[in-house]
Amino acid sequence: MLKFTPILLAILYALVMYRVSVWRTHRDLDARSTELADPELKRLTDRLAAALDLRRIPVYVYEVDPVNGLAAPDGRIFITRGFYRKFRSGEVTGEEMASVIAHELGHVALGHARRRMIDFSGQNALRTALILLLNRFIPFVGVWIANFLTSLLASRLSRSDEYEADEYAAALLTKAGIGVEPQKSLFRKLDALTQNRAGVVPAWLMSHPKTDERIAALEALEARWTKA
Numbered sequence: 001m002l003k004f005t006p007i008l009l010a011i012l013y014a015l016v017m018y019r020v021s022v023w024r025t026h027r028d029l030d031a032r033s034t035e036l037a038d039p040e041l042k043r044l045t046d047r048l049a050a051a052l053d054l055r056r057i058p059v060y061v062y063e064v065d066p067v068n069g070l071a072a073p074d075g076r077i078f079i080t081r082g083f084y085r086k087f088r089s090g091e092v093t094g095e096e097m098a099s100v101i102a103h104e105l106g107h108v109a110l111g112h113a114r115r116r117m118i119d120f121s122g123q124n125a126l127r128t129a130l131i132l133l134l135n136r137f138i139p140f141v142g143v144w145i146a147n148f149l150t151s152l153l154a155s156r157l158s159r160s161d162e163y164e165a166d167e168y169a170a171a172l173l174t175k176a177g178i179g180v181e182p183q184k185s186l187f188r189k190l191d192a193l194t195q196n197r198a199g200v201v202p203a204w205l206m207s208h209p210k211t212d213e214r215i216a217a218l219e220a221l222e223a224r225w226t227k228a
């Protein structure tokens with residue numbers, strides 16, 4: 001039994017950190033967000049809602065600067081204040097904002113949202129647990145392997161999620177009569193929009209696939225749709 005105690009402790013630690021991480025993200029979202037009140041965006045999200053037979057889509061502004069979108073497991077969609085500012089200044093169009101909201105709706109509909117709540121502290125918990133575990137068997141190298149496995153897992157999980165959410169958004173935007181073009185044009189702007197934060201790499205930039213690959217995937221989808 002004593003031999004397994006460190007392993008059990010590592011697993012327990014990871015579980016506790018995961019719960020803390022989800023709880024902290026929830027609390028932060030509740031405390032620092034207000035419902036989006038923008039007539040132009042409301043008109044667009046109402047079109048998305050109509051295409052989904054929903055009364056409305058709950059969109060909130062989350063008071064942080066990095067350009068990002070987020071979906072909570074309860075179905076609320078969050079746009080960061082930094083992102084909304086880009087819309088207000090005209091750098092991002094309403095249709096492009098709608099494409100982000102459609103993408104986040106995809107994460108909710110496809111059940112990704114809960115997994116995405118695992119932020120960096122969640123990943124760190126997993127990394128620490130792995131280090132504790134691996135170091136018992138392979139000292140020194142264990143740390144390196146743990147880091148590698150954690151980032152591999154995180155990027156694998158999120159990469160397929162992103163493509164699926166993009167596909168969902170493309171279908172929804174098409175049904176709502178907005179089309180796929182705003183999705184592609186936003187991707188083209190994305191790198192520039194997030195570049196000016198040297199040193200602070202936003203979570204979603206690390207986990208999102210390359211924008212040109214996402215555009216290519218959308219174009220393949222469009223080609224398939226027009227052929228059908």
Ligand SMILES: [Zn+2]
Pocket residue numbers: 103107161162165
């Ligand atoms: Zn996403």
